[in-house]
Every structure is written in structure tokens, then in C-alpha cells.
Amino acid sequence: MTDFPLALMGVIAALADIAARPLTSLILTAHKASGAHIVSVYLRPEDLSTIMLLATLLALAHIQKTAADIADENAQIV
Secondary structure (H helix, E strand, O other): OOOHHHHHHHHHHHHHHHHHHHHHHHHHOOOOOOOOOOOOOOOOHHHHHHHHHHHHHHHHHHHHHHHHHHHHHHHHHO
């Protein structure tokens, strides 16, 4: 079994975390008067490193799957 679904779910979770931050800040300031709502949009340094790590894992899983397909094809020839 490859790590492709795991890596894909990790990338989706990291992007969902980034997208949820502004919504969370809006919900937390919803009780304030009109015009005082705060929407904070920011990226942390570890967001980039997490996405890069998961993208690398995604690429390696794709390479591993392709290599397994090629090995199966070669096994059928022999």
C-alpha cells in the first residue's frame, strides 16, 4: 500500500487549517459591534514547511506507485 492517500489527506488538512483561521477569527469576534469584527489572515512559517514536506511525500508515493506498476509489467513479461 502506498502513502498516496495519506499524503493527499495531509495536504488537504494543512490547506483546510490555513483556510479556517480567518473564519475562526470572525466567529470569535462575532459578538462585537458592527465594524469591530476582526478577520485575521496569516501564514505561519511551519505552514510552508508542512506543505513542502507533504508535497514531497506525495511525489514519493507517486514515484513508488509507478515503480510498482513497472515491476508488475516486467514480471508479466518474464
